Amino acid sequence: MSGNLMGQDPLLQTYDAVVVGSGATGGWAAKQLAEAGLKVALLEAGRAVTPKEFTEHMPAYKLKYRDHSPEILRTRPVQKQCYACMEYNYEWFVNDLENPYSTPTGKPFTWQRLRILGGRSLVWGRQSYRMSDSDFKAASRDGYGDDWPIAYADMAPYYDIVEKYVGISGAAEGNEMLPDGQFLPPMKMSCGEIQLRDRVKATFGRTVTIGRVAIITENHNGRLACHYCGPCERGCMTFSYFSSPFTTVKDAVASGNCTVITNAVVSHVNMDDGSNKARGVTYVDRLTRQVKEVRAKSVILCAQAMESTRILLNSSTREYPNGLANSSGALGRYLMDHVTGGGASGRLPDFKALPNANEPARPNGIYVPRFRNTPSSPKHSRFIRGYGYQGGSSAQFNFNAEGYGTTLKHAVREGVYGVSLGAFGESLARWDNYVAIDPNLKDAWGIPALHINMTHGDNEAALMEDAGASAAEMLEAAGAKDIHVQANVETPGMAIHELGTARMGNDPKKSVLNSFNQTHDVKNVFVMDGASFVSSACQNPTLSMMAITVRGCANLIDRFRKNEV
């Protein structure tokens, strides 16, 4: 427990707001509300974090297993599927033995998550893209699903606020599917990427741009510019990439209005008898297992899409027997995660540059915005919606060289000039992709765990098939040889972009939240994270999640000022 507000016992106060979760969205909620003068309790299920435990500058040979530890799999067989769960930092990720969930036979889901101050913002991929107006109105354009209750124009001011504060480096492109934003100078492209960009534009008219990324390329808001050491997911001593503990949470605490309570594993929302109002939340102390209550005038869930929904499902009352604020029955439904597994890789034989271990390590790649089913392109015959690519091109050491001996040693150093594109496709919102409480499963704190039922469907498979073929033709146009095509559908969860399960909407019979993330049913309970998404688009969602949080908080602050809470 920490951040004691004005020296008082944090559990004897009634806060204006209790924010559950300290990641990308929770940090923003705490900052916005506390800086507006509201008294905030910020609850985090994990421990605090300090820059002393950052390891981005430690070479692998100093590790016992040089980052190939088989021991991690014993406690984190699910988490280890995440590229960012390493021998360096695995303790940041949840222990799978303590944090179970179930899936139906033959329907795996990989749920990769952290419980520590800052949550996944400590290890996220940092790619930051706006959604377009076409994304918010996708259903009107192709007839599938539902539109969002908000349009791009509603979001644009909040994207501005978030981008200006976070620091997003990127290049303006004027692309209809990827609105430009408030950018810091873009990172540079490699020779191969420039050739790919120019030839793809000339051949197909498609845009290839440098990744828009939450890493600052010049000093910004008291943080130092990126020094290109590479492995952001192990921490950043200069705070050059955006993570909440050292930005938003820091600001919230600095306001004097925010109490941070760590090791608080929230089990449920508490309701005031007979008032249809929440009075706060109950948590189990992660270390002592003591059960405690935090009282607040409003409850803001930012615990991660499925965790926020789990808390509501575990908060059933006589009035809401199927989960708090679930009169619609939509709570837990419409789970989404971007589909991955389509793309291509090859080599650019014209490029003679040798790999260089002393090259600055750019923690970013290139991005190809969606070009299928756009307002200016024809409707595709086999699928709706679309996908974008992340990728890159550079000289790499050739660890796949054939043979052995002196020849092998030389071949490794000679390297290959590689190029690759990997797709992230829209995951359609479907009623039958859902989470529910597993009546037979509890976590290590006695809190009922989730049953996750999700599959990607035919549309997602068609997207990845097209993504493989389209990537190959673009690499070929760039002059690539030995092109290897992938058209797989990866296990749901692998994109680590879980969205939906408490979607927003104008119709209380079909949605859980209104357009300001307030539950239709209980007016002082809010869900301000990815759970609120109506559709997934194909852009990496964290930037949109943060903007939605800031928008929701602005509305909540207004309500407090009008004395409506």
Place this chain on the structure above:
Amino acid sequence: MKRRDLIRAGVLGGAVVALRPSVAAAQNAAQSSELTPAQSGVDASKDLAAPGWKPLFLDEHQNETLIVLSDLIIPATDTPGAKEALVNRYIDLVLAAETRETQSAFLNSLGYLDGESIRRYKTAFRYLAREDQDDLLHSFAYSKNPSRWTGESSGPDVGHSHFDALKRRIMTAYYSSQIGEKELGWDGAFAHGPYLGCEHPEGNHK
């Protein structure tokens, strides 16, 4: 002041302003048991070179065979090879922590090498003359392509599969070692920024 010093100065300054004392105090209370050895600052790079080292998993013959094999796969040239990098010791350490299935697969591959050596030369691999070791390895080192005439494969290339599995472990062990990092040219600095990207004239990216 060098770039690295600048960064360190910035880090110290940043850490002071990053957190108010109340939060910082709680963060200091983070349980050390919840830090990885790396996050606790443990440097294990000298462990394998400790005097009196003994294998945890391999027997003496397997260990000696692995030393001989690794020296053939990545020999010393103008730079040190796998033997100097003690890849046998690293592989033994990892195998000791591996699943029985993985342990068994490794021993199967090493045993295959000895089996073929005994079948062809009547003696285990480590005892062969260097020339014979080279001949045997060469027969496994390259995957058998489908027939140029019929396009048909001659079936699973078992020898190459075992060779490849052993080679991959040796390569991982070597290139993740300090010697291996130097072989790749790394100068030991943790950052070399900023990234300048392509600096060639327009349209001349070679």
